[in-house]
Amino acid sequence: MTATDWNTDIYAQAALEDRSANRQRVNIPATLRPSGSPGFQTVILDLGLGGFCANALQHLAPGNRCWLTLPGMQxxxxxxxxxxxxxxxxxxxxxxxxxxxxxxxxxxxxxxxFRRV
Structure with missing residues (x-):
């Protein structure tokens, strides 16, 4: 592996490590919008540096892109x-x-x- 290969792959390596990172249990109202679909209201159940778990009654296929919006954030x-x-x-x-x-x-x-509203 060259230095260039390592730099290109640094996020992939970090993401694998962070999949096992501690996640904090939370209860955060949010909007989740799958690619090509309208967004829906959800609740984030746990949150980590690398990802999250949320309620989603509609089936979301692995590999699909989505956007999470927390109140007051992009x-x-x-x-x-x-x-x-x-x-x-x-x-x-x-x-x-x-x-x-x-x-x-x-x-x-x-x-x-910050205070919850």
């Missing part, structure tokens, strides 16, 4: 990894920064500078 692009019995697991296209992750958790736990 949409985050992700890819469906799995769907099972009304839940979907997705991997973010770009890892969340630890600061963004911590701010989201603080906002919805109510222990940070």
């Amino acid at each position: 949409s985050l692009q992700a890819e469906v990894v799995w769907w099972d019995a009304g839940r979907v697991g997705c991997a973010f296209t770009n890892l969340l920064s630890p600061m963004v992750h911590d701010n989201i958790l603080a906002r919805y736990r109510g222990d940070g500078p």
